[in-house]
Amino acid sequence: VITRPEMEIGRYHWMYRSSRPHRYHHVPALRGNISPLGIQGCFECCIKCLGGVPYASLLATILCFSGVALFCGCGHVALTGTVSILEQHFSTTASDHALLSEVIQLMQYVIYGIASFFFLYGIILLAEGFYTTSAVKELHGEFKTTACGRCISGMFVFLTYVLGVAWLGVFGFSAVPVFMFYNIWSTCEVIKSFQTNVTVPGDQICVDIRQYGIIPWNAVPGKACGPILENICNTNEFYMSYHLFIVACAGAGATVIALIHFLMILSSNWAYLKDASKMQAYQDIKAKEEQELQDIQSRSKEQLNSYT
Numbered sequence: 001v002i003t004r005p006e007m008e009i010g011r012y013h014w015m016y017r018s019s020r021p022h023r024y025h026h027v028p029a030l031r032g033n034i035s036p037l038g039i040q041g042c043f044e045c046c047i048k049c050l051g052g053v054p055y056a057s058l059l060a061t062i063l064c065f066s067g068v069a070l071f072c073g074c075g076h077v078a079l080t081g082t083v084s085i086l087e088q089h090f091s092t093t094a095s096d097h098a099l100l101s102e103v104i105q106l107m108q109y110v111i112y113g114i115a116s117f118f119f120l121y122g123i124i125l126l127a128e129g130f131y132t133t134s135a136v137k138e139l140h141g142e143f144k145t146t147a148c149g150r151c152i153s154g155m156f157v158f159l160t161y162v163l164g165v166a167w168l169g170v171f172g173f174s175a176v177p178v179f180m181f182y183n184i185w186s187t188c189e190v191i192k193s194f195q196t197n198v199t200v201p202g203d204q205i206c207v208d209i210r211q212y213g214i215i216p217w218n219a220v221p222g223k224a225c226g227p228i229l230e231n232i233c234n235t236n237e238f239y240m241s242y243h244l245f246i247v248a249c250a251g252a253g254a255t256v257i258a259l260i261h262f263l264m265i266l267s268s269n270w271a272y273l274k275d276a277s278k279m280q281a282y283q284d285i286k287a288k289e290e291q292e293l294q295d296i297q298s299r300s301k302e303q304l305n306s307y308t
Helices: 004-015 042-051 055-090 098-137 147-194 226-233 236-307
Strands: 206-208 223-225
Touching: 055 098, 055 147, 055 223, 055 226, 055 236, 098 147, 098 236, 147 206, 147 226, 147 236, 206 226, 223 226, 226 236
Parallel strands: none
Antiparallel strands: 206 223
């Protein structure tokens, strides 16, 4: 029930609008060197652009591209040199190493596919880093995260984990030829050291490639001894293949590190998107409550004016 004094006060405010308290609207403070017209300078635009760059994703992408490039390029050339060494010194019959040649050719085609896939995958992960960085930067703005975006981020986490485990196997497999070439090279060094000792003949020191299982036991000659083995170590094919396999193994290790880095970034980004979705739901509820409160106040004012 509205009393008589309240009705008199309402009629007084209705008749004399100038007596109503003045409402001051909040004016946002200017940031940096932004002009009152809202025009940003070149420096502010550059800072804003640099602030949206996902540096962690960019570093991981560069490391991933470098590792894959080293592994694919050096591994391809090293495999070609390995086939040449086998054909010239350890397996003179083509039928003995025909299966090995087919396997190496298949591995070279796989290398082409790996290079193409990781080039595309690295770009996609970098784009996802830009997307998530924008989501975090605009958390309190008009940016809206969706369930589809969070699902895609989770899928990238799972796929990167699977690729990381697979590349651990590739890294271990790439160490096998390095071990084989190191054994051959160390045997050659032993032969060189025995040349100064007359009591020990160098012809008794041999390397049998057949024991590694890459060529059959009936391959001819299958092994190299003494000066012949030393000449093999001095060839350009052996020197290049040995060092290229080392670089390819290092590239595989760098790719593993890059994928682990990507996995940490994607997990963090997925958590950020999840928090952003919760914050978005909270802001929607808060805005809805404020709107309902404003509607209630406006209806109360209308009722008060109707009574007056």
